[in-house]
Amino acid sequence: MTSELEFFPKALPVTNLTFTHPAISQKQPQSLLLSYILSAKLSTGSVLLTGLLFYIPALVLYRLWFSPLARFPGPKLAAATGWYETYYEIVKKGGGQFTFQIKELHERYGPIVRISPWELHIHDSEYYDSLYTSSLGLDKSPHIQHRFGTPSASFSTPENDLHKIRRNAVLPFFSKRRIHEQAAMIQKNVDLICYRFKTEYAGTDNVVRMNDMLSSYGTDVIMTYAFNRSRKFLSEPGFSSKFARAIQGLKDFVHIAQQFPLVGSLSRHVPQWLLAFVGSDLEAIVRFETEISSHVQQVLEKRASQCNEDQKGTIFVEILNANLPAAEKSFARLKDEGIGIVGAAIETTKLANMVIIFHILHNPQILSCLQTELEEVIPDPESPPPLSALEKAPYLAACIQEGLRLAYGTTARSQRISRHRPLQYKNWIIPQNAMVGMDAYHMHHDETVFPNSTSFKPDRWLGNPKGPDGVKSLNRYMVAFSRGTRMCAGSNLALAQMTLLLAALFRNFDMELYETTRRDVDIYRDMVGLEAAPGSKGVRLRVKGCRT
Numbered sequence: 001m002t003s004e005l006e007f008f009p010k011a012l013p014v015t016n017l018t019f020t021h022p023a024i025s026q027k028q029p030q031s032l033l034l035s036y037i038l039s040a041k042l043s044t045g046s047v048l049l050t051g052l053l054f055y056i057p058a059l060v061l062y063r064l065w066f067s068p069l070a071r072f073p074g075p076k077l078a079a080a081t082g083w084y085e086t087y088y089e090i091v092k093k094g095g096g097q098f099t100f101q102i103k104e105l106h107e108r109y110g111p112i113v114r115i116s117p118w119e120l121h122i123h124d125s126e127y128y129d130s131l132y133t134s135s136l137g138l139d140k141s142p143h144i145q146h147r148f149g150t151p152s153a154s155f156s157t158p159e160n161d162l163h164k165i166r167r168n169a170v171l172p173f174f175s176k177r178r179i180h181e182q183a184a185m186i187q188k189n190v191d192l193i194c195y196r197f198k199t200e201y202a203g204t205d206n207v208v209r210m211n212d213m214l215s216s217y218g219t220d221v222i223m224t225y226a227f228n229r230s231r232k233f234l235s236e237p238g239f240s241s242k243f244a245r246a247i248q249g250l251k252d253f254v255h256i257a258q259q260f261p262l263v264g265s266l267s268r269h270v271p272q273w274l275l276a277f278v279g280s281d282l283e284a285i286v287r288f289e290t291e292i293s294s295h296v297q298q299v300l301e302k303r304a305s306q307c308n309e310d311q312k313g314t315i316f317v318e319i320l321n322a323n324l325p326a327a328e329k330s331f332a333r334l335k336d337e338g339i340g341i342v343g344a345a346i347e348t349t350k351l352a353n354m355v356i357i358f359h360i361l362h363n364p365q366i367l368s369c370l371q372t373e374l375e376e377v378i379p380d381p382e383s384p385p386p387l388s389a390l391e392k393a394p395y396l397a398a399c400i401q402e403g404l405r406l407a408y409g410t411t412a413r414s415q416r417i418s419r420h421r422p423l424q425y426k427n428w429i430i431p432q433n434a435m436v437g438m439d440a441y442h443m444h445h446d447e448t449v450f451p452n453s454t455s456f457k458p459d460r461w462l463g464n465p466k467g468p469d470g471v472k473s474l475n476r477y478m479v480a481f482s483r484g485t486r487m488c489a490g491s492n493l494a495l496a497q498m499t500l501l502l503a504a505l506f507r508n509f510d511m512e513l514y515e516t517t518r519r520d521v522d523i524y525r526d527m528v529g530l531e532a533a534p535g536s537k538g539v540r541l542r543v544k545g546c547r548t
């Protein structure tokens with residue numbers, strides 16, 4: 001199917017987003033233009049110029065008055081051109097500002113707004129479960145397929161049916177039982193952090209850069225879990241992680257790759273030496289991707305030579321053993337899945353931990369409540385209880401829940417498309433093939449659900465709390481892991497990592513923030529995940545001493 005007529009060189013979201021309307025055929029402006037050209041025999045330059053003069057007004061006219069989205073409220077400029085979104089995502093304040101602009105649009109236009117020629121956004125916490133659901137078989141928008149340069153990862157797969165096949169292959173790998181079986185591996189990484197805190201940091205002026213430490217923790221865990229190959233970044237001086245720069249680079253590049261997918265894919269073909277020479281973050285990204293690719297390659301080679309005993313139980317052996325078509329087991333596909341999983345695991349968990357650690361250290365009362373609880377749950381810090389016991393500590397769980405809320409998971413909307421039938425929101429009929437999205441930023445700052453929403457208040461999660469109607473659970477409105485068919489596959493792993501680390505740090509150490517303020521954890525840019533203000537060095541702390 002042809003896409004909506006598009007003059008702008010910026011890539012169009014997707015083929016299927018065409019809206020045909022009886023009043024104006026998609027082909028009309030094109031055929032008019034063609035007959036004009038043939039009869040006038042114009043030079044190429046004047047043909048293009050004349051074409052533009054016809055084409056742009058016809059396109060804008062169609063979008064503003066004849067598109068099936070024309071009747072939805074929103075600014076005319078956003079309805080007329082995708083460059084409106086591009087301006088906020090790439091230009092304004094260095095980019096990543098569209099989510100905040102959408103919030104302003106909702107204040108002006110109400111709970112449903114047309115935010116681009118192709119897309120609607122809804123701000124109504126009660127509707128989230130209707131859109132992010134398993135029951136409607138909605139596609140994820142192809143608009144965001146190239147965001148991370150891994151178009152065939154489950155995470156990026158637009159089509160619901162194909163996504164289901166891919167997701168089902170990895171899901172058992174992240175079950176709660178599997179995660180509990182791996183708790184000892186995660187605890188080993190936590191023990192190493194505690195050992196280094198005790199021997200290198202406690203009672204000294206040495207500053208722990210949590211950005212590095214948490215990136216290394218996330219990387220070492222997921223690389224062991226997925227590939228049985230730890231990178232041992234936690235043993236590096238200052239906990240520095242070579243993947244951290246790559247992940248940051250991926251984040252910095254995310255809106256460019258989304259707005260201009262061609263740039264995203266071409267960048268992957270620039271030689272690594274050239275990227276290194278110009279000092280680009282892309283070089284770190286390519287290096288990271290090359291490393292994951294080589295792990296995938298090894299898995300395939302070892303499997304071919306049947307000497308893959310050491311990789312038993314790793315994620316790719318699982319996928320290779322699954323009942324999937326051959327194309328699903330190709331190197332290119334597995335590489336994308338590998339990069340997708342490692343990328344999804346590291347940054348999200350790091351950010352949530354960082355937000356939690358900051359707020360606890362920033363609020364002495366919260367710190368004291370948590371330490372009191374942990375002293376009961378972990379009487380002897382030398383022999384911590386199993387994960388299952390720590391998971392039952394209510395105040396720790398409440399801190400984690402509140403941190404996930406303020407770290408958002410993914411801040412940007414993840415748009416859905418109904419291919420086969422229209423959707424309904426209140427009195428609005430959303431036409432099929434329209435993109436429609438909601439996001440955690442709007443959900444988590446809905447003051448009717450989370451009063452004083454910018455404050456870190458673990459207490460709001462204690463004692464089986466309810467939402468605004470006094471009936472539905474408050475948990476229903478916490479969407480850091482999203483919901484429905486695309487809900488985070490690694491949420492059990494993420495929660496286990498957070499529980500084990502936070503319990504150990506706050507039970508074992510007295511810590512204080514070092515030159516860190518809210519500015520270092522509050523969202524300034526939406527780079528699909530939270531990004532703090534420019535120049536932030538993330539959360540940094542000093543270990544004052546050990547607790548017994």
Ligand code: HEM
Pocket residue numbers: 154155156167222340341342344345346348349352404408409410414479480481482485486487488489490491493494
């Ligand atoms: C605090 C930590 C984490 C948060 C808040 C989080 C959040 C999310 C969210 C919101 C999505 C849905 C994205 C979308 O709809 O576009 C997602 C998907 C995903 N996450 Fe996580 N994530 C976390 C940690 C992890 C970890 C540790 C893994 C481990 C591998 C992981 C693996 C995945 C995968 C594979 C998907 C794609 C699921 C699919 O499309 O079927 N995540 N995550």
